Amino acid sequence: MFVLSLAACLVFSAACVIDPIYVIRPFRAQGASELAIALVVSQYRGIATLLSAAAALVVLAGYWRVQTIRWPKVVAAVGAGLVCVFAVLARINVYELMFHPIDRASFAAAAKSKLDGGEKVIAVVVNGQARAYPIRSMSYHHIINDEVGKAAIVATY
Numbered sequence: 092m093f094v095l096s097l098a099a100c101l102v103f104s105a106a107c108v109i110d111p112i113y114v115i116r117p118f119r120a121q122g123a124s125e126l127a128i129a130l131v132v133s134q135y136r137g138i139a140t141l142l143s144a145a146a147a148l149v150v151l152a153g154y155w156r157v158q159t160i161r162w163p164k165v166v167a168a169v170g171a172g173l174v175c176v177f178a179v180l181a182r183i184n185v186y187e188l189m190f191h192p193i194d195r196a197s198f199a200a201a202a203k204s205k206l207d208g209g210e211k212v213i214a215v216v217v218n219g220q221a222r223a224y225p226i227r228s229m230s231y232h233h234i235i236n237d238e239v240g241k242a243a244i245v246a247t248y
Contacts, residue, residue, distance in 0.1 A: 093154035104177035
């Protein structure tokens, strides 16, 4: 009973962390229902994995008292530790790590750029100063912090 409970906590916590990352990863088609589920899991995974970690520690304490052989205790402790690791990982926004904004964009004159003639860009003109942000670059970072015409802007895609 203890081992099944601990395994359930481990599988549940792993699913809470891995499912949203798998479903919401970039450049992948997502179905409406799987995306809706991933977003709900993302919203509640912090408290869910915390409760799972607490349950795993309670189960580990009970198992530790009744088990007399050393190696199953160690395996159970490692499993409970992994549940706690998932509880910490559930609080890290991997998308902020993957899609960090560009804070220092570099620019070239349009004549000197290496863009294809048909390349799509986000064009901005502020106070007579123009910038073009290529969609190909924006699709990965999604955000560019810049200053155009002495005004701070955020270009996003």
